[in-house]
Amino acid sequence: MAATATALAVLTACGGGEDTSAKGAGGKPVTITFWGWAKGSKEVVDAFNASHTNIRVTFEEIPSGNAGGYAKISNAVKAGNAPDLVSIEYPSLPEFVSAGSLQDIGAHFTEDDRKKLLPQAVDLTTLGGRTWAVPFDATPQVFYYRKDLFARYGVQVPKTWDEFRAAAEKVKKADAKARIATFFPDDPTTFEAMAWQAGAQWFKAEDDTWKVDTTDPATTKVTAYWQGLLDAGLVHNNASFSPEWTGSLKNGGTIGYLGASWGAGVLKGTLPEQSGKWAAAPMPSWDGKPASGMLGAPPSP
Template sequence: MKSRPFRAVTLAMAITSLAAVAACGSGGAGDEASGPVDVEFWGWAPGYEKSVELFNASHPGTKVTYSKISPGSKGGYTKMLSAVKAGNAPCLASVGFETLPTFAAAGALQDATAAAAPHAKEYAPWAFAQSSVAGHTYGLPVDIAPMALIYRKDLFTKYGITQPPRTWDEYAADAATIHAADPNAYITYFGNDAYNFAGLAWQAGAKWFTTGGDRWTVDLDDPATKKVTAFWQNLIDKKLVKTVPSFDTALYKGMGE
C-alpha cells in the first residue's frame, strides 16, 4: 500500500454523548453539595484529558477526575454497566448515541432533562435529540462527526486528476485512474467498519431500522443498501481499493507511507 489520496474519515452523524450515569458516587453530579463537588468521568476519546484539565482550572468549585477506559464496544460499556450494578459508577461517561437506549432501558442513566434543557439552543436540533430517549434527555452531544472527503491534492495532480470527484461515478473513475498509473496506489481502502458502511448507506437513503406501532422493522436488503454494496464490491473486485481491517496497524502504516 503506497499512497492514499482519499479517505472517508469517521462516520456519518455519529454522536457520542456525555451521559449522567446512575449510581454516581457521593458528592457527584446528582447530589446536593454544599462544598466542592467531585465528578468522576469515564471516556476514551483523544483530548478528554486536556479538556478536563482546562475545565478544572476554570471551575475551582468542581473537580473532575478523568479515567480513560477501553472504547465502548471493546469493553468500556460492559465496565460501565457492571459499575452501575455494583453501585460505584462514574458520574459522567461517554456513551454513543446508538447505545444510549440500551443504557436507558437497563436503568443505567440518570434523567438530565432539566439540567440539559437550557443548553438545547447550543446544538442543532437533530444532534440534541440524539441524546434523548422516550422524551427524556440523558446527556449532551460532544462528538458530532460528519463523513468527509479528504484527499491529497498533490497526488491527484500527479495522476492527472484536476478536481476532486463530485459524484460516485467520478470517484470510481478516479480510482481506476490512480491504480492504473501506480499499481501500488489506491484511492482509499475498504475495511470492516460497520459505521462507515452505515453512513454510506444512510447517505443513499437506506433506513435499516424503523418502527411501526410497537414493532421494530429491520431491513438490510433494501435497494439503497444494495446500491452501495454493489458500488464497493465492484471496486473491490477490480482491486481499485485496498482491503484491510479498519483500525489495523497495517492501515495506519499504509497511510503513513
C-alpha cells in the same frame, strides 16, 4: 488496538461518592465524577476545573466501551457506586436506558442548549421523548487524499460518487499499482456510514417493536456501487488499519482514505513522514450536495 466510537457524556442513575448537593449548599464546590476514554478528555476536565470554582470534576480514564468500559460502568451501577457522568457511544445508549442505568436529564438540557448542538446528534440522545445524554462528539465522514499524487496523475478531487469512480479509473491507469482508496471488508461501520449518507435507515422503533431493514433502495445502491468498484479492481480490499493498508499508504499504493474527522490524527500518527502531503475534502455524495454519515472514532491503544 480496541476501536472506540463516538462518545457522549451521560448522567448515571446511581452516582457514588459524597452528597454533592449538600456540599453545594454548604458553600463548598460541588464534586462530580466522570469516567471516559476519549482522547483529550483529561485535558478538557483540567481546563474546566481551572475555569470553574463552584464545580470540581474528578476524571478517571477507563477502557473504551467494548474493551471493558461498559462492563465497568454496569458493575458500578449495580453496586451503587457509579460515577456521575460517563462516556457512552450513541449505538449503546438505548441498552443503558432500557436497563434503567441512566437518568432523564431533560429538565437540565434546555431548548437553548439543544440549539447550540447538531440536531442529528441531539436526536440520537433522545429516546422515548426523553433526553438521556448530551452529545459529546460527532464524527462526520471525510475524504483524505494525497495532494502531490493527485496533481501528478491529473486527478480532480471528486464531488460525486460518479466522479469518484472516474477518478479511480484515472489513478489506476496512471499507475497500475495505485488505487484511490481501500474498501474495508472487516469494518461494517464505514459501509453503514455510507449507506446512511445515501438515506438508508436500517432500524427504527415502530409500534413498540424494532423494525429492521437492510434491503432498502439506498443500501442496495451503495452495495452495488462498491461491488462494482471491487469487481473492476478500482479500490484495494484490505482489512481496516492492517499492516497491508498502512504499507500501501506509505509506498503510495493507496492515495486516498475514506475516513472520518478523526482520520487526520490516524494519518498524522501513521505517516509522520508524509506531513503536508495530505489534504481533506468533503465525502463524495450522490448528487454533489454535502451529505455525510457519522463514523465512530479512531482506534486507540
